[in-house]
Amino acid sequence: MIDQLIEAAFAKTAALWGDDLDPATAAMRPRLSPPESFGPDIPTLAPGVHRPCSPMLKARFETCGRWITATHGHWLSAADLRTLWSEAETAADPFLAAVQDSQVAGMENWPNEASSLFRPDRLTLFAASDYTYEKVYMLWLDFEDEPEVWAYDANGESRYKDLKTYLQAYLADDIRAAEIGWRA
Numbered sequence: 001m002i003d004q005l006i007e008a009a010f011a012k013t014a015a016l017w018g019d020d021l022d023p024a025t026a027a028m029r030p031r032l033s034p035p036e037s038f039g040p041d042i043p044t045l046a047p048g049v050h051r052p053c054s055p056m057l058k059a060r061f062e063t064c065g066r067w068i069t070a071t072h073g074h075w076l077s078a079a080d081l082r083t084l085w086s087e088a089e090t091a092a093d094p095f096l097a098a099v100q101d102s103q104v105a106g107m108e109n110w111p112n113e114a115s116s117l118f119r120p121d122r123l124t125l126f127a128a129s130d131y132t133y134e135k136v137y138m139l140w141l142d143f144e145d146e147p148e149v150w151a152y153d154a155n156g157e158s159r160y161k162d163l164k165t166y167l168q169a170y171l172a173d174d175i176r177a178a179e180i181g182w183r184a
Helices: 002-017 055-063 078-083 087-091 094-109 163-171
Strands: 041-043 050-052 123-128 135-139 148-153 156-160
Touching (some): 002 163, 041 078, 078 094, 087 094, 148 163, 156 163
Antiparallel strands (some): 135 148, 148 156
């Protein structure tokens, strides 16, 4: 199911770009890298802390690696998640360095951003941009099989029950999640 939703979301995103083959935008055209091997768990923002890979995330990582120009920013690959917080490896990759800078800027300067609200061991940075503040976090909650999805974009913040719900909303152009306030 998740693989089909990802394929449909990729097709939708690619269609938005149309048939324009302008070399100036070629690097930003949506594209999927092949899936990579990954372990039984997913890294969190806390160095050395991992969460068990949920069934939906397992299907996601079995479907593709990095997704350039995805639903929000770029979906990070399994390798990206493993190396994102390694100073040496991140410094060697301009994309990951920019993603890390964006995440840290959000945490330090946006009091309602997920990484400001929750402990690092509760969050995985799932997607981010190297040139905008779009990003997606997975929020790991106790007693839930799947993490919640917290997405940030021009609409503000949107929360989804899980990856399936997030992808279904994207495919339906459903932005109601951005209109739901959860703060008192």
